[in-house]
Amino acid sequence: MIDISESVMQFLLAFIVVVPIVGAVAALLPAPPGLKGKSPDQAVLRHGVTVTGAVLIAAIVLAVGFDHAHPSKMQATTDINWIPALDVRIHLGIDGISLPLVVMTALLTFLCALYSYFKMPAGPSPKAFVALVLVLESGTLATFAVLDLLLFFLAFEMVLIPMYFLIARWGGAQKQAAAWKFILYTLLGSVVMLLGLLLIGLKSGTFDMVALATDNGRGLTSSVQGIAVLAIGIGLAVKTPMWPLHSWLPDAHTAAPTVGSVLLAGVLLKMGTYGFIRILLPIAPDGMHTFAPYLAAFAVVGIVYGSLACLALARPGSKGDLKRLIAYSSVGHMGFVLLGIASMTPTGVNGALFANIAHGLITGLLFFLVGAVKDRYGTADLDTLSGATGAALYGRAPRLGGLLAFAAVASLGLPGLAGFWGEMLALFGSFDPADGLSRPAFLTFMSIAAFGTLLTAAYMLIVVRRVCMGEKREEPQRLADVQTYEFAAWTPLVALTVLAGLWPAVLLGLTDPAVQKLLAGGKS
Numbered sequence: 001m002i003d004i005s006e007s008v009m010q011f012l013l014a015f016i017v018v019v020p021i022v023g024a025v026a027a028l029l030p031a032p033p034g035l036k037g038k039s040p041d042q043a044v045l046r047h048g049v050t051v052t053g054a055v056l057i058a059a060i061v062l063a064v065g066f067d068h069a070h071p072s073k074m075q076a077t078t079d080i081n082w083i084p085a086l087d088v089r090i091h092l093g094i095d096g097i098s099l100p101l102v103v104m105t106a107l108l109t110f111l112c113a114l115y116s117y118f119k120m121p122a123g124p125s126p127k128a129f130v131a132l133v134l135v136l137e138s139g140t141l142a143t144f145a146v147l148d149l150l151l152f153f154l155a156f157e158m159v160l161i162p163m164y165f166l167i168a169r170w171g172g173a174q175k176q177a178a179a180w181k182f183i184l185y186t187l188l189g190s191v192v193m194l195l196g197l198l199l200i201g202l203k204s205g206t207f208d209m210v211a212l213a214t215d216n217g218r219g220l221t222s223s224v225q226g227i228a229v230l231a232i233g234i235g236l237a238v239k240t241p242m243w244p245l246h247s248w249l250p251d252a253h254t255a256a257p258t259v260g261s262v263l264l265a266g267v268l269l270k271m272g273t274y275g276f277i278r279i280l281l282p283i284a285p286d287g288m289h290t291f292a293p294y295l296a297a298f299a300v301v302g303i304v305y306g307s308l309a310c311l312a313l314a315r316p317g318s319k320g321d322l323k324r325l326i327a328y329s330s331v332g333h334m335g336f337v338l339l340g341i342a343s344m345t346p347t348g349v350n351g352a353l354f355a356n357i358a359h360g361l362i363t364g365l366l367f368f369l370v371g372a373v374k375d376r377y378g379t380a381d382l383d384t385l386s387g388a389t390g391a392a393l394y395g396r397a398p399r400l401g402g403l404l405a406f407a408a409v410a411s412l413g414l415p416g417l418a419g420f421w422g423e424m425l426a427l428f429g430s431f432d433p434a435d436g437l438s439r440p441a442f443l444t445f446m447s448i449a450a451f452g453t454l455l456t457a458a459y460m461l462i463v464v465r466r467v468c469m470g471e472k473r474e475e476p477q478r479l480a481d482v483q484t485y486e487f488a489a490w491t492p493l494v495a496l497t498v499l500a501g502l503w504p505a506v507l508l509g510l511t512d513p514a515v516q517k518l519l520a521g522g523k524s
Contacts, residue, residue, distance in 0.1 A: 004061070004064075004065030006075075006076070008065070009062065009065055009066075009075060009076035010076050010077065010078050010092075012058050012059075012061060012062045012065070012076065013062060013076040013078065013092050013093070013094060013145055014078060014092065015055075015058050016055045016058045016059055016062070016102070016106065016141055016145075017092065017138060017141050017142045017145055018138070019051060019054060019055055019058075019138075020051060020052070020055060020134040020135065020137040020138035020141070021134070021135065021138045023047070023048075023051030023134045024130075024131040024132075024134035024135045024138070025131075026047065026051075027044050027047055027048065027127055027130040027131040027134065028127055028128070028131050040127075041120070041125070041126045042117075044126050044127050044130050045113075045116060045117045045120060045126050045130060046117060047130060048113040048116065048117070048130035048133060048134065049110070049113045049114055049117050051113075051134060052106070052109045052110040052112075052113040052114075052133075052134070052137065053110055053113075055106050055109070055110070055137065055141075056106040056107055056109075056110040058106075059102055059103045059105075059106035059107075060103065060106075062076065062094070062099075062102070062103075063099060063103050066094070066099055068509070068510070070513075071095060071096030071099075071509070071510045071511075071513045071514050072095060072096060072513040072514045072516065072517040072518075073095065074093035074094070074095050074147070074210060075093065075094055075095065076092070076093060076094055077091070077092065077093035077147075078090065078091070078092040078093070079091045079092075086150070086201075086207070087201075087205070087206055087207060087208075088148060088150050088151070088207055089148050089151075089207075089208065090148070090151065091146065091147040091148045091151070091208060091209075091210070092145045092146060092147065093145070093147050093210070094144075094145060095514045096509075096510035096511050096512075096513060096514035096515075097274075097277065097278065097353060097510075097511055097514045097515065097518070098144045098145065098274075098278070099510060100353070100357050100507055100510060100511070101144045101270055101274060101356070101357070102141060102144050102145065104266070104267070104270075104357055104360050104361070105137065105140050105141055105144065105267050106137075106141070107492060108262060108263065108266045108267055108360065108364055109133065109136075109137040109140075109263065109267070111262075111364075111368075111489045111490075111492065111493070112133065112259035112262055112263055112489075113130075113133060114485065114488060114489050115258070115259060115368065115485065115486070115489040116129070116130075116133075116259055117485070118483075118485035119258075119375070119485070121170040121257035121258065121259065121260075122170070123169050123170035123257075124169055124170075128165070128169070129166070129169075129170060132162040132165055132166055133162070133166070133259070133263070135158070135159075135161075135162045136159050136162035136163060136166075136263060136267075138158070139155050139156075139157075139158030139159040139162070140155075140159055140267050140268065140271065142154075142155035142158065143155040143156055143159075143271050143274070144271075144274060146209075147208065147209045147210050148207050148208060148209060149197045149200065149201055149207040149208075149209060149212075149279070150197065150201070150207050152197075152209070152275070152278075152279070153190070153193070153194055153197055156190065156193075156239075156271060156275070157190055159268060159271070160183060160186055160187065160190075161183075163182065163260065163263070163264060163268065164179050164182060164183045165179075166256065166257065166259075166260040166263075167179040167182060167252055167255055167256045167257075167260055168180075170256075170257045170260065171255040171256050171257060171260065172254070172255050172256075172257070173254075173255065174251065174254070174255050175255040175256075177251065177255075178248075178251040178252050178254065178255035178256070179252070179255070181247075181248045181251055181252070182248050182251075182252045184248075185238055185245070185247075185248040186238055186239060186248070188238075189234055189235040189236075189237070189238030189239065189245070190235050190238075191235075192231050192232075192234045192235050193231060193232050193234065193235025193236065194235075195231050196227070196228045196229075196230070196231030196232035196233075196235070197228075197232060199224060199227060199228050199231065200212065200220065200224075200228050200232075200283060200284070203219070203220055203221075203224050204219045204220055205219075209278065209279065209283070212282070212283045213282035213283055213518065215283075216282060216283075216285060217282075217283060217284055217285045217286055217287075220283075220284065222286045222287070222290075224287075225284035225285070225286045225287030225288075225290075226284075226286070226287040226290050226291070227287075228280075228283075228284050228287055229280055229284050229287030229288055229290070229291050230287075230291065232275070232279060232280060233276070233280065233291065233295070235275075236272040236273070236275040236276055236280075237272065237298075238272070239268065239269065239271055239272035239275075240269060240272035240273055240334050240337075240338065241269070241272070241330075241331065241334065242272075242295075242298050242299065242302060242334070242335075242338055243298055243301050243302035243305050243306070243331060243335070244298075246302065246306075246331045249327050249330065249331065250324045250327040250328055252264060252327075253265070253323050253324065253326065253327035253330075253367075254321055254323050254324045254327065257371075258367060258368060258370075258371030258372075258374075261323060261327075261367040261371070262364045262367045262368060265326075265327075265330055265359070265360070265363040265364060265367060266359075266360040266361070266363060266364035266367075267360065269330065269334060269359075270356050270359075270360060273334065273337045273338065273341065273352060273356055274356070276338070276341050277341060277349060277352065277353070277515075277518070278518075281341070281344065281349070281518060281519065282518045282519070285344075288344060289344065289434070289436060289437070292342045292343075292344055292433075292434075292437055293342070293437065293438060293441055293442075295338055295341070295342040296338070296339055296342035296343070296430070296441075296442060296445045297445065298338070299335040299336070299337075299338035299339040299342060299445070299449075300335060300339060300445045300448040300449050300452070301335075302331050302332060302334070302335035302338070303332045303335035303336065303339070303448070303449050303452035304332075304448060304451070304452050304455065305331065305332075306328045306329060306330070306331035306332030306333075306335065307329075307332050307452050307455030307456050307458075307459060308455065309328040309331075310325050310328045310329050310332070310455075310456075310459040311455065311458060311459045311462075313325040313328065313382070313459075314382065314459045314462040314463055314466070315462075316383065316386075316466075317383065318382070318383070319381060319382075319383055320381070320382045320383070321380050321381055321382070322370050322373070322374075322380040322381075322382055322385070322463070322467070323367070323370055323374075323380050325382070325459070325463065326363065326366050326367060326370060329363070329411065329456070329459075329460075330359070330363055332452060332455075332456060333355065333359045333363070333411075334359070335449070335452070336351075336352075336355050336422060336423045336426045336427075336449065337352040337355045337356055337359070337422070337426070338352070339352075339426045339427075339429075339430055339445060339449055340352030340355065340422070340425065340426035340429050340430075342430075342433075342445075343426070343429035343430050343433045343434065343437070343442065344433065344434035344437065344519070345429045345432065345433060345434050345519075346512065346515050346516050346519060347425055347428050347429040347432075348425065348426055348428070348429020348430065348433070349429070349515045349518075349519065350425055350508055350511050350512055350515055351421070351422050351423070351424070351425025351426035351427075351428070351429055352422070352425075352426060353422075353507070353511045353515070354418075354421050354422035354425060354500075354504065354507055354508065354511070355419075355421075355422025355423060355425075355426060356422070357418070357422075357500065357507060358410075358418035358419045358421070358422050358497070358500060359419075359422075361418055361493050361496050361497050361500070362407055362410045362411050362417075362418060362419055362493075362497055363411065364493060365403075365407045365410075365490060365493040365494065365497070366404075366407045366408070366411060368486075368489060368490055368493075369400065369403055369404045369407055369490070370404075372400060372482075372486060373385070373393070373400070373404070373467070376397070376400075382463070382466060382467070385466070385467050386466035386467060392468070392469060393467060393468045394468050394469060397481040397482070398481065399481045399482040400481055400482050401467075401468040403482065403490065403494070404464070404467065404468055405464045405468050406494065408460040408461070408463055408464050409460065409464075410497050410501075411456070411460055412453075412456045412457040412460040412461070413453055413456065413457075415501075416498075416501045416502060417497055417498065417500075417501035418496070418497045418498075418499075418500035418501045419497075419501075420501060421500070421501070421504045421508075423449075423453060426449070427446050427449060427450060430442045430443070430445050430446035430449065431443065431446055
């Protein structure tokens with residue numbers, strides 16, 4: 001750790017939240033003259049890389065200056081009175097729970113901007129595309145940084161419109177229907193969530209998340225907590241997405257451009273599970289205790305359902321889309337996150353946070369790779385890829401095939417890679433849930449989830465066999481292998497997947513003290 005003053009840390013956190021918005025406004029301004037031969041489109045795409053790169057650097061410096069000896073302490077805090085009548089404050093801060101999500105968001109957005117500079121998705125002017133990506137980044141970073149319930153809601157909603165337009169304007173087939181489904185599901189869930197947030201704030205007299213977490217629900221009756229958990233949980237479950245509120249996700253991913261899918265899977269889905277951990281667990285523990293078994297039941301159904309859907313899409317003759325398959329896999333993976341949260345134990349919640357980061361890295365990489373396959377073949381249909389014009393990526397683009405196989409085995413939870421630890425810790429948390437929760441029920445949930453890991457391995461290995469191996473050919477036609485810009489965008493994700501798998505303490509050392517404090521009601 002480098003000793004950085006608190007005022008500099010405050011500035012850095014405010015910088016990474018505000019600068020993307022400023023950058024989005026700048027992207028929409030008329031291009032200045034004298035671009036030295038560069039087109040206005042190239043200039044605005046370079047602007048996106050510059051702004052997201054600056055945010056990433058600031059996030060890394062913030063992580064370096066973070067007091068790793070006290071990760072349970074809120075750091076880089078800013079607390080400014082905003083709406084006195086409602087006691088709403090511009091309250092920012094990070095701890096060991098939010099810091100990894102902030103850094104991952106900054107990294108994935110930068111990699112998407114870099115990828116788009118060389119491979120801009122087909123659609124309208126890049127100006128609007130860059131501005132929307134930057135607004136989305138600002139909203140996501142704010143969600144992980146704010147410590148006021150109403151600000152959390154505003155940041156949570158801020159990402160919906162940019163993602164809607166990214167799908168509707170730069171997406172593929174059925175993009176309008178997918179975009180409408182996305183916005184309707186998430187907006188309806190958010191309306192219910194807002195009612196729950198207002199209920200907590202009005203009944204407790206404050207919207208400050210730190211004060212509410214420290215109070216640990218003592219200022220709220222059990223009935224109020226139960227209603228709040230149900231209302232807020234519905235909104236968070238839609239964004240997660242939890243079965244059966246997941247049906248917008250496969251359509252959105254199938255229609256979205258490559259970078260839209262990366263950001264949707266790698267960043268936006270994390271906002272829902274983060275809300276469960278940051279808001280519901282510490283602020284309404286009695287309500288969470290009541291609904292935890294139901295949350296766990298929905299989680300394990302999602303694990304099995306997502307895996308069975310992937311198996312159905314992976315079988316020959318199903319006309320399964322590879323992007324759609326990975327979208328359904330996200331339903332299963334996020335089921336493990338929800339199961340860890342439902343255990344209400346430090347082990348399970350740490351597993352949920354670890355699985356969040358692992359899913360962002362691995363599934364983000366998978367969507368990058370599938371986008372590259374689709375660019376080369378013009379389709380992501382599995383039957384087409386493995387049929388008469390079979391992919392056989394090992395023979396036609398060996399580096400791309402190797403990376404796809406690596407991401408697939410990472411996704412199925414191979415020990416030594418990041419996907420393993422989160423799922424195992426979630427299962428361990430279910431093995432011995434919090435006091436008062438039915439252990440036989442959670443042992444049943446654990447067993448079903450463990451069976452889901454076998455199903456995950458089955459469909460991922462089928463995908464590798466069909467896409468990477470394909471039909472044997474005497475002289476396979478070579479394809480363009482991994483390009484330099486693709487290598488630059490994907491290498492950090494590969495490296496971090498390996499690092500987190502081999503050295504899980506790099507994440508758990510941050511999250512565990514913060515989780516222990518959170519579950520103890522703010523007591524260190």
